[in-house]
Amino acid sequence: MTYPPPPQPPPYGAPQGGYPAQQPESNLVWGVLCAVLCCLPFGVVSIVYSSKVSGLWMQGRYAEAQTAADNAKKWAIWGAAAGVVVGIIYAVIMFSSSSSFN
Numbered sequence: 607m608t609y610p611p612p613p614q615p616p617p618y619g620a621p622q623g624g625y626p627a628q629q630p631e632s633n634l635v636w637g638v639l640c641a642v643l644c645c646l647p648f649g650v651v652s653i654v655y656s657s658k659v660s661g662l663w664m665q666g667r668y669a670e671a672q673t674a675a676d677n678a679k680k681w682a683i684w685g686a687a688a689g690v691v692v693g694i695i696y697a698v699i700m701f702s703s704s705s706s707f708n
Contacts, residue, residue, distance in 0.1 A: 630675040632659040636682035644689025652681035 634656040641649025656678035662671035 629663045630659060630672050632656040632675055633678040633682055637678055640682045640685035640689070645685040645692070648681050648685030648688060652678045652685060655681060 634653065637649055637652030637656050639649075640652055655674045658674040659671050659678070662674055
């Protein structure tokens with residue numbers, strides 16, 4: 607009796623278990639832009655999370671890499687929103703102070 611050959615294992619480093627085959631976007635650019643243009647503290651937190659994505663992915667910790675990418679995006683969005691709110695408040699204060707001198 608002959609048996610069929612065993613199935614070939616997946617290539618080294620290939621994601622298994624239904625994980626995506628591509629590394630998630632780290633959102634580093636958004637974190638840097640947020641830190642420079644909007645809100646430095648939130649941008650720094652976003653940069654820290656985005657720098658973890660690649661390392662976690664290479665270690666095979668796919669769920670943690672996706673979570674870090676999601677957190678980086680979340681902090682960049684919060685930083686952009688904070689920058690817009692602070693800009694609006696600053697504009698209102700400047701407009702009201704300049705019009706009170708007339």
